[in-house]
Amino acid sequence: MDLTGPDRRSAGVPADQATIRRSNLSLVLRHVSESGPCSRSAAAIETGLNKTTITSLVGELQARGLVKEIGPQRAGSVGRPSLALVLDGSRVGALGVEVNVDYIAAFATDLAGRVLADRRISFDAMGHDPGRSLDKLAQVIGKTVADLGRLGVALAGITVAVPGLIDTATGTVVIAPNLGWHQVPVADRLRSAAPDVPITVDNDANLAALAEYRSGIAMGTPNLVYLTGEVGVGCGIISGGRLLNGADGFAGEAGHIMVDPAGERCGCGRIGCWETKVGLAALVRMATPDHAYGVGQVVRDPEERLAEMEQRRAEGDPRVDPAIAEIGRWLGRGAAMLINLFNPRVVVLGGYFAQLADRIIPVAQTELNRLGMTAATNRCGFAASDLGFGAASRGGVHVVIERVLSDPTTIPIRTP
Amino acid sequence: MDLTGPDRRSAGVPADQATIRRSNLSLVLRHVSESGPCSRSAAAIETGLNKTTITSLVGELQARGLVKEIGPQRAGSVGRPSLALVLDGSRVGALGVEVNVDYIAAFATDLAGRVLADRRISFDAMGHDPGRSLDKLAQVIGKTVADLGRLGVALAGITVAVPGLIDTATGTVVIAPNLGWHQVPVADRLRSAAPDVPITVDNDANLAALAEYRSGIAMGTPNLVYLTGEVGVGCGIISGGRLLNGADGFAGEAGHIMVDPAGERCGCGRIGCWETKVGLAALVRMATPDHAYGVGQVVRDPEERLAEMEQRRAEGDPRVDPAIAEIGRWLGRGAAMLINLFNPRVVVLGGYFAQLADRIIPVAQTELNRLGMTAATNRCGFAASDLGFGAASRGGVHVVIERVLSDPTTIPIRTP
DNA sequence: CCTCATTAATTGATCGCCGAGACAAACGAA
DNA sequence: TTCGTTTGTCTCGGCGATCAATTAATGAGG
Structure with a gap:
């Protein structure tokens, strides 16, 4: 497939x-x-x-x-x-790399899924122009490819995960707002880092959804919705075993569906977007003394903010738990729509949703039930991702493995 | 495909x-x-x-x-x-039939799309038990097959459109609330009406969406959302050239997504469903002196109610046009969500939406723009279906034609 | 009128792939 | 040791696509 x-x-x-x-x-x-x-x-x-x-x-x-x-x-x-x-795992490997707001990650396995490389480095993409970022990316790829070479593994392909809109046919990033990228020909630019290795570029949430489908908590479930809590909300949808792209690759823009006509203004200019209810920015705002952080600060150090929140909760701050519960409620409300439209078997939660899963999922499930069971909702449940931050690059690996499995002739015959 | x-x-x-x-x-x-x-x-x-x-x-x-x-x-x-x-149109034909609340329709063409049969009879499905309804359906099929036989056309397949949830693998209607059907093995029951002809059963909105994709206003557009205004709202989604089914065939239940948390209670028991805002029942309610009609009456004679509405407008009733505009506004709001989730190139409006298209579409489009343009919305527009009531059975014909086109060996070699 | 260049469609030979049956290899059981 | 059983390979025939050569049907030009 x-x-x-x-x-x-x-x-x-x-x-x-x-x-x-x-x-x-x-x-x-x-x-x-x-x-x-x-x-x-x-x-x-x-x-x-x-x-x-x-x-x-x-x-x-x-x-x-x-x-x-x-x-x-x-x-x-x-x-x-x-x-x-x-x-035969020893000969052929697959590499997935991810470039995101504050890090670059690389993840490689052999055909059988054994991990061959797993690196992650901090990197401030917004602080560099796209060319510099690509140079850094190429450098990470080069190192990993060298590692694989030392292991005697031939690299079958590379997939690059980018948080943005991708033209997958040409491997070009059309626009990636969080990175400040616009019309960046990623595949072409990285070609020299690994000559003769096919390079694919795709959206990070889509690839993370694929990782959940192929190796994560929802392995083998061909109808699933993946939601990742970042500063905003990312979404990837697999329906009938296929990633949903839509006409322009914009499908699954769940963060900006309107869930509250009486809500506040979103960064996108519209009112009551789901993202304003369940993004990490919303959690921080609800759980923090007024205006201690602007959105900019949340964007810059999301993990730090989240850790701080847990810290304050441990110290007994009474605002944290209700804020998390509120996130859970809105998550349930939005998920109700997605479930009725896509009829998935499971909604997988990644990002910070997964880190707070034990407190978010029960509330979201309760809210889902409260809104009224339908044929679609009572056959669907929530699940927390256990792939951590590597989900997108792991999904990239699966793209490569899938290509090999569906056309083994892409691997040349070795001549001993 | x-x-x-x-x-x-x-x-x-x-x-x-x-x-x-x-x-x-x-x-x-x-x-x-x-x-x-x-x-x-x-x-x-x-x-x-x-x-x-x-x-x-x-x-x-x-x-x-x-x-x-x-x-x-x-x-x-x-x-x-x-x-x-x-x-060669003269030898092979395809038949689509539709059973709905108040009619049974049959539509047949040859491979090239020339119409060979087109009948529609009034039939009160709720007034008969499923067995009787199937007998009637079998009778209609029998007549049409006989007509095709007289024309010298071999029937390549039959598709039955039913407004409900279908198990397409077995051709069984799991549940069709508007017909009062539950676990009805339609394909098996109709087999005797046309022996040796493969029978497929599918959801009517899905088939109507397919008809729009294959022969309607959105011909050749592989990413589209089809919305049909009946008493409630029906929806069929084609994404990447494929019908979206979801895990259980419930995908696209757009009528019951929540669009107004402060809205009224829907027949499904939940609050603020889209259907309560844009269904024909909502239009009648808004445009009619209080409580002149109960929902039951609207359900029974939808076309009559709609005609009456137009009649009253012609006579100068000032309530009709604002009611239609309100439908248009809510249509735009709901469509905004669908467009951001599915990223279609066009939203095709059928049923009574199509009949009032010239007054609904401008309002819906304006509302869509007012909510804020996104990358998905400004590449997508509304279009009115011109297939009329035959959309589902026409879609059924296309299922059969598609099967022949994708596997011509299903048609036996003639031995002259 | 006849010849020739041009395009259309068919025929015969060849190659690659799968499938059927015969056959060799490697065991356990008696 | 012999027999039955299972695994894997070998050889051959059938089928489908391709290539080169052939036949068919026209317009242009002498």
């Missing part, structure tokens, strides 16, 4: 024998990936392919360094013992 | 030569369907297939009665004149 690009089968491209081969290589590789170790004949039965075809396909997958045999399985049963096939 | 079922290429099914053939037959048939008459060699260049492959594929499509040649084109240019290929 291709999550980001268009569907190749229906893309109006002629099919030939190579298409069959790709499709069946993908089928076998996916089966090995998802069903764990299995013999050739088991794979034949379970995929529906002929066993001689399996032999041929596995041979090619081995030549591409994607699958390997582990010694004969002493099964104790009658008959010739089988040679179990597993994903 | 398969709009309803899962994607065959990624469905975990082995690919073989028949898969190539199907895919390429589909490619050629689609090309002829979309690009109009063209020669074999033009088709070869435009599809990317080899000339000789085209010859073979066209031969098979002819044998299946899907494509035909029209005499040599006197082009006046040098060289051998080409034989233009066109869709």
Whole structure:
């Protein structure tokens, strides 16, 4: 299942024998990936392919360094013992990097999901012009690629997560307000940092949603809504196993839906946006002596503000808990709309929502129920993300892995 | 592009030569369907297939009665004149039927979209038990199939539109409140009315959205939101060329999103649902002397109520126009949310919204702008549907045609 | 009128892929 | 040791797409 690009089968491209081969290589590789170790004949039965075809396909997958045999399985049963096939993690790796307001993160795994690299550095994107930021990003990528090279891993692709609107076809950031970026050709600029490695660029919330779908708390749930509490609110939607993009990539702008016609003015100029009710800025404002912080300060050091809030709560400040509860209530109200429109099986909460999940989720769930159960809401629940800050870069890794799984021929045949 | 079922290429099914053939037959048939008459060699260049492959594929499509040649084109240019290929409409037909609160409709076309049958009868579904209603439906289908038989057309499939929640895998209506249906196995029950013809069942608003996408005002726009004004509000969403279903088929329940926390109680038990602001019941209530009609009466004869409203306006009743304007304002407010969440290129208005479009759309557009332009809203506009009441059954026809276009081998080879 | 360049469509040979059945290999059971 | 069982490979045939060569149908020009 291709999550980001268009569907190749229906893309109006002629099919030939190579298409069959790709499709069946993908089928076998996916089966090995998802069903764990299995013999050739088991794979034949379970995929529906002929066993001689399996032999041929596995041979090619081995030549591409994607699958390997582990010694004969002493099964104790009658008959010739089988040679179990597993994903060959040692040869191919995937890299996801994320650039955000105050940090750059890189996360790499092999095909099987074993972590090969995980770095995070503080970086003030607003304090640098886009060119400088990209240089820094390229530097982080270069270091990580070098690490992977030392491990003998060939990099299959890089995905860059950016908090903004992306033209995924060209790998260009159309606009990223929080970074101060406008029309930045990220993929082109980073090409030299890792020649011959395909670079994809996508929205950070979308990639985080994908990470939840592929490896997080909602693994395998093809209908989910991901909400991340930052200074504002980010949102990514997976429906029918596909990321929702909309006509221009703006789909899921949940932070700016109007939830309170009598509410206050939002930074976007409109009234009563959800973000003004559940963003970290709202929490800080509600829980803090009047005007101790402007929005600017919250934006600059969100984690510091959050830690301070927890600190004050520990010291007995009576304003913190009610403020968190209020966040939970508004979260429930907004989620009610999303659930009725998208009918997800789960709403995954990330960012600061996840850090306060044990206090936010019960309130949000209660509010959701209070508003009246519908067919959609009573089949859907909240869940806290456990991926932490790496969600977007982890999602980037999955984009690369997905591409390899859906077209194994992108990995060249090694010539020993 | 398969709009309803899962994607065959990624469905975990082995690919073989028949898969190539199907895919390429589909490619050629689609090309002829979309690009109009063209020669074999033009088709070869435009599809990317080899000339000789085209010859073979066209031969098979002819044998299946899907494509035909029209005499040599006197082009006046040098060289051998080409034989233009066109869709052969005369052999294969598609049927969409709709059962609704007060009528049953049937609509049939050939592959090329020429109308072969179009009937609509009044029928009070609530006044009959589901079994009786299905008998009536079967009778309508039987008559239409007989008509098609007289025209020499082989029926490729039937799609049934029902206003309710459908389990599309089994063709069962899980629940249809307005019909009083619950767990009705529609497809199974209708099988005998047309043996050997595949029967699909789907939600009426979804099918109407599909009709707008395939043949209506929004033809070819793969990101659209369809809103139909009935007693309540129906909604169907097409995103990335696919119908949004959600985890249980409840996606797009736009009528019951909360737009006014201070609003009145909705029939669903909740407060401030959009439906209470823009449903036909709301219009009638606002424009009519207090309590002249209960909701029940509006439900029973919606068209009559609407006609009466227009009548009173013509007579100079000053309450009608402000009421319509108020509908427009709330339509704009709700649409703002949908546009920010789905990022469609157009919001298509059907049902009574379409009948009052010239007075509703300007107001809704103004309200949308007043709420503050966003990147999503200023790339999206309103449009009135021109399909009338037949939208759902027309959408059903497109489901069948789509299936034939994406797998021409479903039509048997005729043996003359 | 005849020839030639030009474009359209078909025929025959070849290649790649999957599938069926025969066959070799590696075990447990008797 | 022999037999039955299961695994994996080998060889061949069928099918679909492609390439090169051939046939068909026209307009232009002598």
